[in-house]
Amino acid sequence: MTIALARGIVHNWCPERPKKRACVLRSLHDKPLDGMMISLIKHVPEYLSFYLFNRSRAFPENAGMVADECNARGFGLFSGGVMVRVLSEFSEIAIQIEYQLDELDLTKEDLGKWDRVAECPLMVVDGVIYFESSTDSKPFARVSAENGQHRARIYWGGQYTGRLDGSSEDFYLIQIWPGDDEAVKYIKGPEGWPIPIQPYEEEIIRKAKAGDA
DSSP states (O other), rough: OOEEEESEEEEOOOOOTTTSSSOBBOTTSOBBTEEOOOOOOOOBBBTEEEEEEEETOOOOOHHHHHHEEEEEEEEEEEEEEEEOOOOOOEEEEEEEEEESSOOOOOOOOHTTTTSEEEEEEEEEEESEEEESSSSSOOSSSEEESSSSSEEEEEEEEEEOOOOSSSOOEEEEEEOOOOOOOOEEEEEEEOOOOOOOOOOHHHHHHHHHHHOOO
């Protein structure tokens, strides 16, 4: 499937979607069409995270607690939105964003492409979901959405691609749809999910243990 990037480039990264649903490629600044809007953003994260805000720059008052929660399970919740943890320290990451009017079914094939999948509630209050970094003054993406309670399904991929120099090849999918369920669900992976130990770290540990033997 071909995805229209925010920069006007064409990229073929998008995982296959079920054929029964037509993916409509739209700009992030356009309203959803035929029940689906999809776009792929290239973004350089800050402080190992990015945010989904229901109001621009709606940072949590209890920022430390939200950050601790994010570090412990991969995402943190607060009244203004969701904080999402990433692996990348400075490498550009791909974030595919889908807004749809009904929930997209999961298949085992879909789950096999991801290291971690979870769902959480997200409230929309002014018709827009803002994707923002910690220090940038402007959103790196906006999604038009209906006001009210939503669900956000977060997929983490490439979580074992970290290198000793700090680079990585992680990628993400965020699916959002209107829904009243306020439960947190762990679809793939445990509830507790700190940043995974990387292959190069395992090799360092292995060599250290071998040297001590």
